[in-house]
Amino acid sequence: MFSVGELVVYPAQGVGRVEKIEEQDLGGAKAVLYIVRILSNNVTLMVPVNNADNVGLRPVSGKGQGQEILSFLEDRSDFTGYSGQNWNRRYREYSDKLKSKDLQDVAYVLKELFLISRDKELSFGERRLMEQAMGLISMELSYALSIDQEEAKSRVEALFADILSPEVQEHDDQEDI
Structure with missing residues:
Protein backbone atom coordinates (compact mmCIF):
# COMPACT_ATOMS: atom_id res chain seq x y z
CA MET A 1 0.00 0.00 0.00
CA PHE A 2 1.27 3.43 -0.94
CA SER A 3 1.09 6.42 1.37
CA VAL A 4 0.18 10.05 0.80
CA GLY A 5 3.15 11.98 -0.61
CA GLU A 6 4.85 8.89 -2.02
CA LEU A 7 6.19 8.94 -5.58
CA VAL A 8 4.74 6.22 -7.80
CA VAL A 9 4.84 5.29 -11.48
CA TYR A 10 1.71 4.76 -13.53
CA PRO A 11 2.49 2.94 -16.82
CA ALA A 12 2.44 5.11 -19.95
CA GLN A 13 1.85 8.21 -17.79
CA GLY A 14 5.05 8.42 -15.77
CA VAL A 15 5.97 9.51 -12.26
CA GLY A 16 3.24 10.85 -10.02
CA ARG A 17 2.66 11.65 -6.38
CA VAL A 18 -0.07 10.11 -4.24
CA GLU A 19 -1.99 13.19 -3.14
CA LYS A 20 -4.79 11.48 -1.22
CA ILE A 21 -6.27 8.15 -0.36
CA GLU A 22 -10.01 8.46 -0.17
CA GLU A 23 -13.17 6.43 -0.15
CA GLN A 24 -15.72 7.19 -2.85
CA ASP A 25 -19.09 5.81 -3.86
CA LEU A 26 -18.76 4.42 -7.39
CA GLY A 27 -22.05 3.18 -8.80
CA GLY A 28 -23.37 2.17 -5.40
CA ALA A 29 -20.18 0.44 -4.30
CA LYS A 30 -17.62 1.90 -1.93
CA ALA A 31 -14.09 2.04 -3.31
CA VAL A 32 -10.85 3.21 -1.75
CA LEU A 33 -8.84 5.18 -4.31
CA TYR A 34 -5.36 6.57 -4.67
CA ILE A 35 -5.55 10.09 -6.04
CA VAL A 36 -2.32 10.39 -8.05
CA ARG A 37 -1.12 13.56 -9.75
CA ILE A 38 1.23 12.90 -12.68
CA LEU A 39 4.14 15.32 -12.30
CA SER A 40 4.92 15.89 -15.98
CA ASN A 41 1.48 17.06 -17.08
CA ASN A 42 -0.50 17.68 -13.86
CA VAL A 43 -3.11 15.04 -14.78
CA THR A 44 -4.97 13.53 -11.83
CA LEU A 45 -5.69 9.80 -11.84
CA MET A 46 -7.97 7.84 -9.53
CA VAL A 47 -6.66 4.33 -9.02
CA PRO A 48 -8.59 1.78 -6.94
CA VAL A 49 -6.32 0.59 -4.13
CA ASN A 50 -7.40 -3.03 -4.63
CA ASN A 51 -6.58 -2.82 -8.37
CA ALA A 52 -3.35 -0.80 -8.19
CA ASP A 53 -1.09 -3.78 -8.88
CA ASN A 54 -3.20 -4.95 -11.84
CA VAL A 55 -2.91 -1.56 -13.57
CA GLY A 56 0.83 -1.51 -12.88
CA LEU A 57 1.08 1.22 -10.24
CA ARG A 58 4.49 0.76 -8.66
CA PRO A 59 7.13 2.64 -6.65
CA VAL A 60 9.72 4.73 -8.50
CA SER A 61 12.88 2.80 -9.34
CA GLY A 62 15.82 3.08 -6.98
Whole structure:
Protein backbone atom coordinates (compact mmCIF):
# COMPACT_ATOMS: atom_id res chain seq x y z
CA MET A 1 0.00 0.00 0.00
CA PHE A 2 1.27 3.43 -0.94
CA SER A 3 1.09 6.42 1.37
CA VAL A 4 0.18 10.05 0.80
CA GLY A 5 3.15 11.98 -0.61
CA GLU A 6 4.85 8.89 -2.02
CA LEU A 7 6.19 8.94 -5.58
CA VAL A 8 4.74 6.22 -7.80
CA VAL A 9 4.84 5.29 -11.48
CA TYR A 10 1.71 4.76 -13.53
CA PRO A 11 2.49 2.94 -16.82
CA ALA A 12 2.44 5.11 -19.95
CA GLN A 13 1.85 8.21 -17.79
CA GLY A 14 5.05 8.42 -15.77
CA VAL A 15 5.97 9.51 -12.26
CA GLY A 16 3.24 10.85 -10.02
CA ARG A 17 2.66 11.65 -6.38
CA VAL A 18 -0.07 10.11 -4.24
CA GLU A 19 -1.99 13.19 -3.14
CA LYS A 20 -4.79 11.48 -1.22
CA ILE A 21 -6.27 8.15 -0.36
CA GLU A 22 -10.01 8.46 -0.17
CA GLU A 23 -13.17 6.43 -0.15
CA GLN A 24 -15.72 7.19 -2.85
CA ASP A 25 -19.09 5.81 -3.86
CA LEU A 26 -18.76 4.42 -7.39
CA GLY A 27 -22.05 3.18 -8.80
CA GLY A 28 -23.37 2.17 -5.40
CA ALA A 29 -20.18 0.44 -4.30
CA LYS A 30 -17.62 1.90 -1.93
CA ALA A 31 -14.09 2.04 -3.31
CA VAL A 32 -10.85 3.21 -1.75
CA LEU A 33 -8.84 5.18 -4.31
CA TYR A 34 -5.36 6.57 -4.67
CA ILE A 35 -5.55 10.09 -6.04
CA VAL A 36 -2.32 10.39 -8.05
CA ARG A 37 -1.12 13.56 -9.75
CA ILE A 38 1.23 12.90 -12.68
CA LEU A 39 4.14 15.32 -12.30
CA SER A 40 4.92 15.89 -15.98
CA ASN A 41 1.48 17.06 -17.08
CA ASN A 42 -0.50 17.68 -13.86
CA VAL A 43 -3.11 15.04 -14.78
CA THR A 44 -4.97 13.53 -11.83
CA LEU A 45 -5.69 9.80 -11.84
CA MET A 46 -7.97 7.84 -9.53
CA VAL A 47 -6.66 4.33 -9.02
CA PRO A 48 -8.59 1.78 -6.94
CA VAL A 49 -6.32 0.59 -4.13
CA ASN A 50 -7.40 -3.03 -4.63
CA ASN A 51 -6.58 -2.82 -8.37
CA ALA A 52 -3.35 -0.80 -8.19
CA ASP A 53 -1.09 -3.78 -8.88
CA ASN A 54 -3.20 -4.95 -11.84
CA VAL A 55 -2.91 -1.56 -13.57
CA GLY A 56 0.83 -1.51 -12.88
CA LEU A 57 1.08 1.22 -10.24
CA ARG A 58 4.49 0.76 -8.66
CA PRO A 59 7.13 2.64 -6.65
CA VAL A 60 9.72 4.73 -8.50
CA SER A 61 12.88 2.80 -9.34
CA GLY A 62 15.82 3.08 -6.98
CA LYS A 63 19.35 4.12 -7.84
CA GLY A 64 20.48 0.54 -8.56
CA GLN A 65 17.67 -0.09 -11.00
CA GLY A 66 18.33 3.29 -12.63
CA GLN A 67 21.95 2.26 -13.23
CA GLU A 68 20.75 -1.10 -14.60
CA ILE A 69 18.51 0.71 -17.11
CA LEU A 70 21.43 2.84 -18.30
CA SER A 71 23.52 -0.32 -18.72
CA PHE A 72 20.67 -2.01 -20.59
CA LEU A 73 20.40 0.96 -22.95
CA GLU A 74 24.14 0.90 -23.58
CA ASP A 75 24.24 -2.83 -24.39
CA ARG A 76 23.43 -3.34 -28.05
CA SER A 77 24.06 -7.08 -28.20
CA ASP A 78 20.34 -7.96 -28.15
CA PHE A 79 19.42 -5.71 -31.11
CA THR A 80 18.40 -7.81 -34.10
CA GLY A 81 16.95 -4.99 -36.17
CA TYR A 82 13.47 -4.73 -37.46
CA SER A 83 14.01 -7.60 -39.88
CA GLY A 84 10.91 -7.72 -41.99
CA GLN A 85 8.52 -6.60 -39.26
CA ASN A 86 6.09 -4.12 -40.67
CA TRP A 87 5.46 -0.83 -38.93
CA ASN A 88 1.96 -1.76 -37.72
CA ARG A 89 3.25 -4.81 -35.89
CA ARG A 90 6.16 -2.89 -34.35
CA TYR A 91 3.83 -0.03 -33.38
CA ARG A 92 1.53 -2.42 -31.48
CA GLU A 93 4.50 -4.12 -29.82
CA TYR A 94 6.07 -0.81 -28.81
CA SER A 95 2.75 0.65 -27.59
CA ASP A 96 2.20 -2.42 -25.39
CA LYS A 97 5.71 -2.13 -23.97
CA LEU A 98 5.21 1.57 -23.17
CA LYS A 99 2.16 0.56 -21.11
CA SER A 100 4.15 -2.07 -19.21
CA LYS A 101 4.91 -1.65 -15.53
CA ASP A 102 8.46 -2.87 -16.22
CA LEU A 103 10.79 0.06 -16.92
CA GLN A 104 13.07 -2.22 -18.95
CA ASP A 105 10.24 -2.70 -21.48
CA VAL A 106 10.09 1.08 -21.95
CA ALA A 107 13.88 1.18 -22.26
CA TYR A 108 13.67 -1.55 -24.91
CA VAL A 109 11.42 0.63 -27.07
CA LEU A 110 13.73 3.61 -26.70
CA LYS A 111 16.83 1.56 -27.54
CA GLU A 112 15.21 -0.11 -30.55
CA LEU A 113 14.08 3.20 -32.02
CA PHE A 114 17.48 4.81 -31.50
CA LEU A 115 19.13 1.86 -33.23
CA ILE A 116 16.59 1.76 -36.07
CA SER A 117 17.24 5.47 -36.63
CA ARG A 118 20.84 4.53 -37.39
CA ASP A 119 19.67 2.81 -40.60
CA LYS A 120 16.70 4.90 -41.66
CA GLU A 121 14.89 8.11 -40.87
CA LEU A 122 12.13 7.49 -38.34
CA SER A 123 8.55 8.06 -39.40
CA PHE A 124 6.36 10.54 -37.54
CA GLY A 125 4.79 7.70 -35.52
CA GLU A 126 8.17 6.24 -34.63
CA ARG A 127 9.47 9.65 -33.53
CA ARG A 128 6.37 10.16 -31.39
CA LEU A 129 6.86 6.79 -29.67
CA MET A 130 10.55 7.59 -29.18
CA GLU A 131 9.69 10.93 -27.54
CA GLN A 132 7.16 9.21 -25.28
CA ALA A 133 9.68 6.54 -24.27
CA MET A 134 12.38 9.17 -23.68
CA GLY A 135 10.02 11.19 -21.51
CA LEU A 136 9.08 8.17 -19.39
CA ILE A 137 12.68 6.97 -19.06
CA SER A 138 14.24 10.37 -18.36
CA MET A 139 11.60 11.30 -15.80
CA GLU A 140 11.98 8.09 -13.83
CA LEU A 141 15.78 8.13 -14.08
CA SER A 142 15.79 11.69 -12.75
CA TYR A 143 14.07 10.50 -9.56
CA ALA A 144 15.99 7.22 -9.35
CA LEU A 145 19.39 8.90 -9.75
CA SER A 146 18.52 12.18 -7.97
CA ILE A 147 19.31 14.35 -11.00
CA ASP A 148 17.12 16.69 -13.02
CA GLN A 149 15.24 15.35 -16.02
CA GLU A 150 17.38 17.19 -18.58
CA GLU A 151 20.52 15.60 -17.09
CA ALA A 152 18.87 12.17 -17.27
CA LYS A 153 17.93 12.79 -20.90
CA SER A 154 21.49 13.92 -21.66
CA ARG A 155 22.91 10.74 -20.11
CA VAL A 156 20.64 8.59 -22.25
CA GLU A 157 21.43 10.56 -25.41
CA ALA A 158 25.16 10.26 -24.65
CA LEU A 159 24.79 6.47 -24.87
CA PHE A 160 23.64 6.91 -28.47
CA ALA A 161 25.98 9.77 -29.42
CA ASP A 162 27.39 7.74 -32.31
CA ILE A 163 23.90 7.63 -33.82
CA LEU A 164 22.82 11.18 -32.96
CA SER A 165 25.93 13.04 -34.01
CA PRO A 166 26.85 13.12 -37.71
CA GLU A 167 30.24 14.62 -36.80
CA VAL A 168 31.11 11.49 -34.81
CA GLN A 169 30.21 9.27 -37.76
CA GLU A 170 32.25 11.41 -40.19
CA HIS A 171 35.21 11.31 -37.80
CA ASP A 172 34.93 7.51 -37.51
CA ASP A 173 34.73 7.17 -41.31
CA GLN A 174 37.89 9.23 -41.76
CA GLU A 175 39.82 7.04 -39.31
CA ASP A 176 39.00 3.97 -41.42
CA ILE A 177 40.73 5.47 -44.48
